[in-house]
Amino acid sequence: MRIVVCVKHVPDVQAERALGESGFLVRGDDDVLNELDENAVQEAVNLSGGDGEVIAVSMGPEDAVDGLRRALALGADRAIHICDDRAAGSDVLATARVLAATINRLSEDGSIDLVVTGMAALDGMTATIPSALAAHLDLPALTFAKTAELDGTALRITRTMKVNDEVLEADLPAILSVTDQANEVMYPNFKAIMAAKKKPIDEIDLDDLGLAEELAGVAGSGTKVKAATQRPPREAGEVFNDAGDGGKKLADYILGVMK
Template sequence: MRIVVCVKHVPDVQAERVFGERGFLVRGDDDVLNELDENAVQEAVNLAGDDGEVIALTMGPEDAADGLRRALALGAHRAIHVCDDRAAGSDVLGTARVLAAAIRQLDGETPVDLVVTGMAALDGMTATIPSALAAHLDLPALTLAKTVERDGTTIRITRTMGVNDEVIEADLPAILSVTDQANAVTYPNFKAIMAAKKKPVTQIDLDDLGLGGDLVGAAGAGTRVTNAVERPPRAAGEIITDSGDGGTRLADYILGVMK
């Protein structure tokens, strides 16, 4: 089974988010592999088994290679890094075009059975890349899976929709996105981390994929940041001294906040 797992190198969720003059998110030394993508890599490794291949794929600047190394340490066999300055400023539309083009190229070499993603990237939280990839590649999308089963060439998932669980399935090839409930990530030991340094990472650009700069980056984006303000500092909390009416005062406070 040949699986492509799409991953993203993102700012740490605890770090302050800052936009540059062009409206692009400023990235720094504290960037990490998107936490939800670790579940995607784990699910890909689980489904591939001992005789399958897992290929980690990302689009991003030079330091996005660090995210790929993390994916390799988690069990991916090799990685593809689409690195091109012309892709800077891509939104979901441009990112999906690039990733889909890279997957088509891989599929042309040897068929890709499954594309796996996390449920969302923690920088933008759009959660739309899986559906966008399905549209570009004309494949069924099994999204937000909390359980995943493979039966031959069929993938079956369970996902929670509102208060109900839903079971859906599709024949391969397909797009699969998983939540953090889908599996328990096996974190790499020192040996796995060192072995990841020797696994191949292939860097390609937009020309290799036959994409022009007008289709990706800021030029091809359907959205743009027009304004951003800093998050206000956290205000000091209010201390309620219980003089017998603490419960009532606390309830009144909560009701006031909810108005």
């Protein structure tokens, strides 16, 4: 079995985030592998059963290789880094197009049985990459899985939708996205971290994928950032002294804010 797991290198959720003058996210030294993608890597490793090949794929600037090293330490066998300045600023539509082209290229060396993603990237939180990949690759998408299992050539998942659980099944090949409930990430020990440094990471660009530059980056995106302003600092709250009329003061304040 060959499994592709798509991962993303994102700013640490605890760090200050901002958009630059270009409208692109300002990146720094505190960027990390998207936390929800760690569950995706773990699920890919679990489903491979140790007999298949797990290939981590990421599109991003040069430092995105650090996220791929993390994926390799978590158990992926090798990695593909799509690194091309022409892809900068890609939205979900353009990103999915590039990832799909990469998966199609990998399939030339042998069929890809499963594509796994986290349920969302914590920088954008669109949660739409799995569905967009399914559309490009013409594959069924089983999303937001809290459990996933293989039964021969069929993939079965359970997911919670509001208050009810759904059980969905599809034949392979398929797209799978998992939540942080899907598994317990087995954090790598020193041996795994050192072994990851020896695993191959192949760097490719749009030319390698046969993609015209107008299909990626800002040119290939369906959405664009027109303007961005820094969130204003939090102001001190207003204190009401309750002298028996605290409820009325609070109600008046709320009504004033809502006007």
